[in-house]
Amino acid sequence: MAPKLLYSLPLCFFLLLNHHCATATINYADALEKSILFFEAQRSGQLPANQRVTWRGNSGLSDGSAHQVDLVGGYYDAGDNVKFGLPMAFTTTMLAWSVIEFGNMMSGQLDNAKAAVRWGSDYLLKAATTTPDSLYVQVADPNQDHRCWERPEDMDTPRNVYRVTAQNPGSDVAAETAAALAAASIVFKNCDPAYSAKLLHAATKVFDFADRYRGSYSDSLSSVVCPFYCSYSGYHDELLWGASWLHWASEDVSYMSYIQLNGHTLGAEEDDFSFSWDDKRVGTKVLLSKGFLQNRIDALQLYKVHSDNYICSLVPGSNGFQSQYTPGGLLFKGSESNLQYVTSTSFLLLTYAKYLTTNGGSISCGTTTVSATDLISLAKKQVDYILGQNPARTSYMVGFGNKYPLHVHHRGSSLPALRDHPSGISCNDGFQYLYSGSPNPNLLVGAVVGGPDNGDGFSDDRNNYRQTEPATYINAPFVGSLAFFAGNPNN
Numbered sequence: 001m002a003p004k005l006l007y008s009l010p011l012c013f014f015l016l017l018n019h020h021c022a023t024a025t026i027n028y029a030d031a032l033e034k035s036i037l038f039f040e041a042q043r044s045g046q047l048p049a050n051q052r053v054t055w056r057g058n059s060g061l062s063d064g065s066a067h068q069v070d071l072v073g074g075y076y077d078a079g080d081n082v083k084f085g086l087p088m089a090f091t092t093t094m095l096a097w098s099v100i101e102f103g104n105m106m107s108g109q110l111d112n113a114k115a116a117v118r119w120g121s122d123y124l125l126k127a128a129t130t131t132p133d134s135l136y137v138q139v140a141d142p143n144q145d146h147r148c149w150e151r152p153e154d155m156d157t158p159r160n161v162y163r164v165t166a167q168n169p170g171s172d173v174a175a176e177t178a179a180a181l182a183a184a185s186i187v188f189k190n191c192d193p194a195y196s197a198k199l200l201h202a203a204t205k206v207f208d209f210a211d212r213y214r215g216s217y218s219d220s221l222s223s224v225v226c227p228f229y230c231s232y233s234g235y236h237d238e239l240l241w242g243a244s245w246l247h248w249a250s251e252d253v254s255y256m257s258y259i260q261l262n263g264h265t266l267g268a269e270e271d272d273f274s275f276s277w278d279d280k281r282v283g284t285k286v287l288l289s290k291g292f293l294q295n296r297i298d299a300l301q302l303y304k305v306h307s308d309n310y311i312c313s314l315v316p317g318s319n320g321f322q323s324q325y326t327p328g329g330l331l332f333k334g335s336e337s338n339l340q341y342v343t344s345t346s347f348l349l350l351t352y353a354k355y356l357t358t359n360g361g362s363i364s365c366g367t368t369t370v371s372a373t374d375l376i377s378l379a380k381k382q383v384d385y386i387l388g389q390n391p392a393r394t395s396y397m398v399g400f401g402n403k404y405p406l407h408v409h410h411r412g413s414s415l416p417a418l419r420d421h422p423s424g425i426s427c428n429d430g431f432q433y434l435y436s437g438s439p440n441p442n443l444l445v446g447a448v449v450g451g452p453d454n455g456d457g458f459s460d461d462r463n464n465y466r467q468t469e470p471a472t473y474i475n476a477p478f479v480g481s482l483a484f485f486a487g488n489p490n491n
Contacts, residue, residue, distance in 0.1 A: 026387050028489060031400050032482040033109050038446030038475050039095075039116040041412065044083060044152065045073035045123075055417035055442040059152035060159065063139045067161045069130045071139050074123030077229075078471040079410035081152045082145050085127065085137035086217070086229050089176040090277040091472040092120030093245070094347070096183035098480030101351050103187075105487025113479060114187060121184035121199055124177050128206045131163070135206060137173045137217060138162040142228050149430030151415045156427065162221055166209075170217025171235035174210030175242035176280070178203045182245040200249055207242045210235075233279040240266040241280035244287050259288070260299055271306055273313045273322065274333055275344040277473045282310050286348050286355075293355045307352060312365035314345065314378065319366025328391040328456040329381055336466040339396060339451035340474045342382050347477035349379040350484045376491050383481050386448060391456045398470070399445035406439035407462040409469035413444040414462060434462055448474045 040053040044060040063083070064071030075091065077084045095117045103110050127136040144157045164170030181203035188196040218231045225231075231238075240263060247255035263269075272281040288303035312320030314331070324332045333341035353372035356362065363370040388395040388403070395401035398408060408414065414433050415425055420441070425433075440462075447470035452458040458467055485491065 024389070026384060026389070026485075028383075028482050028486040029107070029109075031387055031397060032106065032479065032486045033112075034397065034400055034446035035448070035475050035479050035482055036109055036112045036116055036446065038444065038448075038470070039075065039119065039472065041444055041447070042075045042077075042472055043073075043119060044076055053445075055419065056412060057153040057418045059155065060139070063159055064136070064161055066159070069136065069161065070126060071123070071130075071136055071161060073119065073126070074139075075120060075472050076152060077473070079408070079413075079465065079469045080142065080145050081140060081150065081155045081157070081411060082142045082228075083123075083139040084142075084225070084229050085124075085135075086173045086176055086225075086231065087277040087471070087473050088120060089124060089173065089180040091476045092117060092124060092180035093176065093183045094344075094473065094476035095120065095479060096180065096187045097351075098347070098477065098483060099187045100183065101354060102480045102483035102487070105483045107486070109483075113483075114191070116479075117184050117187050121181060124180055125199060125202055128177055128181065128202050133209065133213075134163045134165050135170065135174050135177060135209065136161060136163045137170060137177075138221070138224065141224055143223065148427035149411055149415070149434045150427055151412055151418070151425060151430075153412075153418055154424045154426075160224075162224055164217050164220055166213045168220035169210075169213040169215030170220055171210040171214045172231040172233075172238045173217045174206050175235065175238035178207035178210060178242040179238070179245040179280075181206065182242070182249040185249050203242075203246060203249065207246055210242060211239060229277065231278060233281070236266040237280040237284065240268065241284045241287075244284050247291075248287070256297075256299070263302075268302060269306070271309045271313075273310060274341055275348060276340060282307075282348065283344075285310065286352050289352070290355045293361055294358050308363045308365070311349070311352065311363050311370060311375065312368075314349070315365060315368070315370055315374070318368040318370065321365075324454065326452065326454055326456045328385065328452075330385045330390065330452065330456065331382055332454045335453060337450035337469065337471060337474065338453075339386060339448055340471065342386065342451070343448065343474055343476075343478040343481065346379040346382045346481045349375045350481055353379075379481060380485065380491060383478075383485060386451070386478075390452075392452070392458060394458065396449050396451050396458075398447045398449070399443050405449050405458075405460045405468055407437075407460050407468060408440050408444050408447060408449060409462050409465040410440070410444055410447070413440045413442045413447075415441070417442050436462075444470060446475065448478055450474075 185196045185199035275282040285303045289307045291297040292300040353375040356372040388401045395404040
């Protein structure tokens, strides 16, 4: 039998490096509510009567009309006014996965979480079904959009429409869209079966399109998606990810056959150590490991092995450890929007812990045994850091705690709201607000920003987009993690 963990992960696993182990109680339920509210600030289209972020107004109401299609709705990805299909689809997938795994812990926020999923899935449904053998993957030219600092309600930059087709394929964005629609179909299966069936039908069609016409959307659309959301990992990871979600959502054995036949060439045997809007390999392995851990599908044992390798890479002192943490204990993957990796990793840790718990499983990292409890403790450290238990004693969620970023890189939040400044603010006139030293006039409640650097340093500067820009794909997995701790506050 392998020995127990070499040191205790709960509370402060960086005893020598981290001297900031706070004991203040965190209100996870409040953080959960705010994390979901953020998505209402990112809405594009005709806002509903129950819109709670009241400083936002209707926007993008003619999106798609120049091409005789309806592409109204969806989400702006971050601090700009572009609707990027790849991160929007990933956001929707992760919101749905959060509800699927931890919806029973969301209490009074479950309906709001489902509404956030539906705002994304409604748009993706239109994007996937409007034109045969096509998928609309973006609205607006980011090169033009980024030359302006405008409220979404005022934007007058070109709202160009971009799509992938059989001749100009985009298997990555198409398969991620299939994953999002399939995951959303699970969310609505019991409460709205007709809508769920429509989502699942569209998911099967768009996955077939992704698989049949293979290619990367970065090659097909080049400068309008790169360098903004290039598919750096290629499209193999999304094909396996999409098939995995369809396997779960449809219970159609053909998707299991697809996974078994294509897994080798699509990366099943590759170890990878980050999970994001671009790279789905680790997420796929954790998702498929559920089939082995809970349903004893032996063909999926390989995915459990590689999921274990991923976990070992995160655990300090274990064989296989290869992650970087800041002196304050934050997982650090990159200098730009690092918290996207922290929130996605925390979600996978908690989800994998849930799967392990169902059969009393554990992970062997060489001579170190890691339990589900250890994974929860490691995830909690990351979540608590984001919410203020860190060397700077600052929350990186806007509007949560006593201290948080005030100069967020976000057009709508940084410009005066329509109710306060009814006349339009032009493209160039908006830059005075970007460079202003004043706090954002509209509080972007619930937004998790890019976060601190590898030394726990953070500059609350609106022009410092690497650290102060929020994004939907940072928040989406965080919703699931916060739900877990809201439902298990004593973990």
